[in-house]
Amino acid sequence: MTDFIDVDVRPILRAGGEPFSIIMAALERLEPGEGLRLLAPFKPVPLFDVMASKGFAHRDAELEGGDWEILFKPRDGSLEAGEPAPVALSDDDWPEPAVRLDNRDLDPPEPMVRILASVERLAPGQTLSALLSREPVFLFRELSKRGHQWRGGFTPQRDAYQLTVKVLA
Incomplete structure (x- = not known):
């Protein structure tokens, strides 16, 4: 089971801020096997490719009120349905x-x-x-x-x- 670190970017976005650096800083603090739970006021589709390039799969769900919860978890070799396989290059x-x-x-x-x-x-x-x-x-x-x-x-x-x-x- 993956433990998740929570990052709620809704207040940052409401204040007109840019949360990307906050998300990346949280990512750097993750321990091996930990994931990131992101709360956002919209579905952050461009972030999915960025996180995939860093070895994370995602699952998203729309919450009541139109907000989104996105779970980013490290790929462990087992892919969920519909996930593209990462290209491994040494x-x-x-x-x-x-x-x-x-x-x-x-x-x-x-x-x-x-x-x-x-x-x-x-x-x-x-x-x-x-x-x-x-x-x-x-x-x-x-x-x-x-x-x-x-x-x-x-x-x-x-x-x-x-x-x-x-x-x-």
Whole structure:
């Protein structure tokens, strides 16, 4: 049975705030095997891809009054009906990047546009590395649609997000 840490973003959103960093901070505090219970005033569909890329499956339910409860639990190898299987790539499957980009000084959507254009010029199996000023949440869905794999995370200094994209198709 999975233990869940509760994150209620409804007050943050009502106050006009952006809860993404709060959700990611809670995710970093999870112990192995723990999950995240998110309470939100809407179904946060873009977050599903982000969490899947981090190894979490989800189950959502609309609550009385129109709010949503989303349970994110670590994938343990057993997939629930309808869940896509994660693509497992070892470090050996990730060659040195053929292209390196520094997009930290660019305003959205330019980092995403630049990364997608550069990835399209790579051959299958090649990788691209990019530094960004924030986690590229909306880029993940586009990369999946185009048949690419990615991995990423904040640098140890937390001053940049390091993204590596592998062309699979």
